[in-house]
Amino acid sequence: MTGVxxxxxxxxxxxxxxxxxxxxxxxxxxxxxxxxxxxxxxxxDAAQYYRDLIPAAAPAAGQQYAFEVNLDACSGCKACVTACHSLNDLEEEEHWRHVGQLTGGTTHLPSIRHVTTACHHCVDPACLDGCPVEAYVKDHHTGIVHHLDDQCIGCQYCVLKCPYDVPVYSKSKGIVRKCDMCHQRLEVGEAPGCVQGCPNQAIRIRLVEQESILEASETSQFLPAAPDPGYTLPATRYKSSRPLPPNALPADYFSVQRAHAHLPLVFMLVLTQMSVGAFVVEQIVYSYFTWFQEEIAASVRPLHLTAAAALGLLGLIAAVFHLGRPLYAYRALLGWKTSWLSREIVAFGLFATASSIYVCGACSPLPELASWKSALAFLGFAASATGVLGVFCSVMIYVDTRRPCWRFATTAARFALTSLLLGIPVSLLIMLVGTRSDGITTSLLMSQYGRPLCRAILFTGVLKLLIEASALLHLGRRQHTPQKRAALLLTGELGMHMFRRVFFGVIGGLVLPVTLLAEQSLQPHGYHPWFVGTLTTLMLAVLVIGELHERYLFFVASVAPKMPGTPAI
Incomplete structure (x- = not known):
């Protein structure tokens, strides 16, 4: 047999x-x-084994406790997540620690690193500065950032302020909670749950110099694509014996997730800005009316001011539904020195007071004395000024989060234009209703005052749509920036919401104002009262719906840099 x-x-x-x-x-x-x-x-001797993972001595002056994560040792098993969840008795969907991945390298030499992240107990915590009720305290001896559950009212502003998505809102408790580094265990020489639960000893507690944290933040070297460490000075240290590849990015970097809608805030912002806009327009228009047609101002002003004040009151009531513990809302004044949310509450409180007094004064049957007119003019100015101050504080609430999509110029423009875009048709509609019993014709009202107001609505509506559409210009950028991800959301998952917003904006801010302006040429006998009234009512309703859509998109498309593996907030 022949073999091979x-x-x-x-x-x-x-x-x-x-x-x-x-x-x-x-x-x-x-x-x-x-x-x-x-x-x-x-x-x-398990106690001694785990005691080696924490410092032997308490922090000295200028030092604090900090997490140290060994990226080479972390395997992504999430034992730390489970230990933290079990030890702190967290709810099913509540997590104080997350695990993500950093991927990069080449096809021949790929790189995958697992990253575990929790509260970084920052040197300058944004949650502490932004909290309106002073529910956060940074321990001067240990550096641990504590959250006082009993003090919290559940406003969730710290959730927006923290760039690392650390605070977690509990619906059942109505408060926010977060990692406290298991400080009770550290006080008695025991390791925190996540440290003790890691089978690879990838997490340790170390003493760090706060000055060194500040120096390290100058180079912005924290983790790839993570939020800028110069903002809050996070104390966590990530170490590795192998350098990360230059193209290392979080595994979920290119995923686009919508953020929370915060629906009560959507209604609060739209209604309060509509109220402020109505007061500002009242100051401008009725000063003009008083000069030319004083009888119009006398008959319409009480109705106008009452409606504007009612809108503001509805907006403030809507804000209460955003609180987890509304009965303790009075505490929100405590943080006025550092929190823009507290300042907004103070400003709108002054606005509510001034506008209420102004409405009562305008509706009172007091004699038309010169001194009373001067006092009423001052009250009107005070109501408008405090309202504008409240809108400015609303702008700063979101600008202060330092999210790229909430920059000052665009946010201020959008909020201010919303005030005008809704305040003008409110004034026009009330003028049409209030003058019907005074023998003033609709043609006279529209020709002298209605047409300029329609032109203002047209200009404001088009300008606002252009500003919102400018966000889509980021689609052409090569880098996958937060603004580009927001634009991808607006054209993808949120595309139908964006379409409806543009549709209502075009109809209410362009088509209907143009129709009102052209109605005089279409009707040989002038403006028809029912036609003008119906169109103005429809215009206001459509604009309100459009602005509610715009403010909804303002929240859900607010993409921001985040830590690997953390959810969108």
């Missing part, structure tokens, strides 16, 4: 690979090594 001799020569590269694989099989996984250390090696 097989080639028994083996490629040296294949042998090296086989040897490497066989050697890897001799290495125990993390859990088995942990069991071997605890049982087979006779290590029964």
């Amino acid at each position: 001799t097989a080639n028994t020569r083996t490629d040296p590269l294949t042998l090296d690979l086989l040897e490497a694989l066989l050697e890897e099989q001799q290495t125990l996984p993390a859990v088995d090594r942990f069991v071997q250390q605890q049982v087979h090696d006779g290590r029964h």
Whole structure:
């Protein structure tokens, strides 16, 4: 029998690979090594074992506790997440620690690093500065940032302020909660739950110099695509014996997630800005009316002011529904020194007071004395000024979060134009209703005052749509910036919402004002009262719906840099 001799020569590269694989099989996984250390090696002094993972001494002056994460040791098993969840008795959907991935490298030499992240106990915590009720305290001795659950009212502003998505809102409790580094355990020499739960000892507690944190933030070297560390000065240290590849990015970097809608705030912002806009327009228009047609101002002003004040009151009531513990809302004045939310509450409180007094004064049957007119003019100015101040504070609430999509110029323009875009048709509609019983014709009212107001609506509506559409220009950018991700949301997942917003904006801010302006040329006998009234009412309703859509998109498309693996807030 003739046989064929097989080639028994083996490629040296294949042998090296086989040897490497066989050697890897001799290495125990993390859990088995942990069991071997605890049982087979006779290590029964678990307290001493875990005590080696925390500092032996308390922080000295200028030092604080900080998490240290070894990226080489973290395997992404999420034992730290489970330990934290179990030890702190968290709710099912509540997580104080997250695990993500950093990926990069090349097809021939890929790189994957697992990253575990929790509260960074920053040197300058944004949550503490933004909290309106002073529910956050940074321990001067340990550097741990504590959250006072009993003080919290559930406004969730810290959720927006924290760039690392650390605070978590609990619907059942109506408050926000966060990691406190298991400070009770540290006080008695025990390791935190996440440190003790990691089988690879990838998480430790270290003492760090706060001055060194400030120096390190100058280079902006924290984690790839993470929020700028210069904002809050996070204390967590990530170390690795292998340098990250230049193209390392979070595994979820290119995913686009919508943020929370905050619906009560959507209604609060639109209604309060409509109210302020109505008061500002009242100051401008009725000063003009008083000069030319004083009888119009006398008959319409009480109705106008009452409607404007009612809108503001509805907006403030809507804001209460955003609180988890509304009965403690009075505490929100405590943080006025650092929190723009507290300042907004103060400003709108002054606005509500001034506008209420102004409405009562305008509706009172007091004699038309010169001194009373001067006092009424001052009250009108005070109501408008405090309202504008409240809108400015609303702008700063979101600008102060430092989200790229909420920059001052665009946010201020959008809020101010909303005030005018809704305040003008409110004034026009009330003028049409209030003058019907005074013998003033609709043609006279529209020709002298209605047409300029329609032109103002047309200009404001077009300008606002152009500003909102400018966000889509980021689609052409090569870098996957937060603004580009927001534009991708607006044209993708939120595309139908964006379409409806543009549709209502075009109809209410362009088509209907143009129709009102052209109605005089279409009607040989002038403006028809029912036609003008119906169109004005429809215009106001459509504009309100459009602005509610715009403010909804303002929140859900507010993409911001985040830590690997953390959800969008």
